[in-house]
Amino acid sequence: MVFAGQVAADRPDGGAPGPESATERIRVRYNGDDYSAEPIAKGAAYEIFSTEPGAGFLRNPRPGARKPYRRFVPAVEINVIEGRAPIPAEQPLSAPLSRNLSWSAVHALSQSRRNVDDELVARIRLSAKIFRGTRMVKVLSGRQLAGHLHGWLPQGFCYREFDVAHLRTPAELSVLRSDGDDGRADPVVFALRWRAIDPSDYQAPFAADFGGLVRMAPGDRLGSPVLGTGFAPSGQHVIPEFVTANLADLPLTAFAELVAYTDDGTEVVLYRYLPEQRAWGRMFGPQWRGLFAAVPGIAPEQEYFVIPPAPTRLMGRHHGAEYEAIADPPGEFRVLAKTRAARYAVESLSRRTPYLGWRRAPCTVVRDEGDWLRVRLVRPDIESITRLGAGCIERGIYEAWAPRAETAGYREVDIEYDLRNPAA
Incomplete structure (x- = not known):
């Protein structure tokens, strides 16, 4: 990827220039064409803008935008040719591409159960690493969203935001659904987003460890089959997937989010986790209440959803005493306390399951x-x-x-x- 410094005159989306627009302008080259762009998900992907419709482009919902079409693309597929682009915190999936191993061949290897013991597939898959603070994503149905508002924790199959940030519509995100309706085209889909506390909390779902899931018959499972290669089933994308260690619950990190994605690619932050209150706090305005038509038992005007204590929790030690703890990765770990004066930094931290x-x-x-x-x-x-x-x-x-x-x-x-x- 190329990073160069250059200034622009107007907003990338074609709207009116603002006081900071000179420092925000970015131009990228994608598939041989140049576009104005904005980074999303801390540089994991880019939103590119166009005056003309094209394959993969969506309507730009910004009022008054002079560039009425947009598309979301992975950062690894574009070159930044103007502007200061953020350097992504995560490492992209890497493969030893050559004349004998094209990217389409890597995709084919990732999708075949015959390759579950292939050393090359495993090496490619393990190049996708999780670090402390890596942003993780789990795609949810309306029923699952309601479950998390009432106390469900991160569990099971999940993904690095870095690998899926360019998937923004319900149709695109359907490949990541785990509720058994992965082929359904809903007008809205939801997601849980949190930050990893430690790489040990996650595993690659290889057949050697999860052979029972790989062999599970369609009538005994929900969602897409587990391939055993460590990649999500997809006819188009190469997406490394993870599972929580031993399929166990993980404690919520501070300021985890529940978000919605609409059919025009808009992301709406619905709720943010407030650890001291053990509650989800509402973040969206009344114009988004219609998103809850498919969410059972949830009143969108409710401000807080207090969640009950769970068997899995974080424990920390401070001056020799043990306390329940809060994780705000990558660098802040403290005692769970409602008063600021008692939020001591912990000297050690563990997940108790x-x-x-x-x-x-x-x-x-x-x-x-x-x-x-x-x-x-x-x-x-x-x-x-x-x-x-x-x-x-x-x-x-x-x-x-x-x-x-x-x-x-x-x-x-x-x-x-x-x-x-x-x-x-």
Whole structure:
């Protein structure tokens, strides 16, 4: 990618120039043509503008825009030829391209289950890394959005925002849905966005570790099949996917967001997580209430959604005492406290997750209702889900209610994070 410094006279979207427009102007070259552009998702992708319609371009919804068409493209596919562009924080997926290995060949390798043990596929997939502070995304249906507003945590299949920031419409994002309606063209789709605390919280869904999901029959799963190559099924894109470690819940990070994407590519921040209040705070105005037509049981005018404590939580130590903690990665980790004076920085941090065994299957605990526990399979396969009578909640996630008296080996496992390592 080329970075050059040059100034512009008007706004990239064709609107009226503002006082800061001289420092905002960026021009990029994409597919041999030059466009004015704006970076999105901290430079992971670009919104490019055109006066003429073209393949892949959408209507620009900005009032009075002189360039009425726009398109979203990955940063790795464009060259910045004018202006100061942000340097993306993440590393792009890399492959040893040559005359014998084109990008279309890499796509074919990523989509074939015959390549689940291929060393080249694994090497390409593992070039997509997560660091402390990496922005993660999980695409949601209306039902899943309602679940997160009532306390669901990040779980299961997810993606680096860097790899999917150019997918902005419900049709484009449908390939990432996990609710079983990945082929449905809704006018709006939702997403959860948060920041990674540590790479150890995520795994690549290779067949060697998740063979049960790879072999799962269509009637026993929701969403797209799990290929076992570590890539999402897609006829067009090469998207590295991740799963939360052991398919367990992860604690929400400070200021996580629930967002909506409309059919013109507009992103609307709906709610932001307020960790001291343990609540989602509403961020959108009344003009967006129509987005909630497909969200069951949610009143869009409600300002706060207080969520209950979950079995999985962050724990930190301060001066030898243990407290529940808040993560604001990449650099801030502190005691959970409502008063500012008590928000001490923690000296150590860990994710505490309860595990147990039920009917010879290892599980995590996602809800504790006294005599009954809601458990989730760590390594789902057809035999274990049949033995437990587990249901598929979403792609890769199988849960059941277990009588506490029938379970064994209940224990809380602390996954320690190395806060001294800033490169984690």
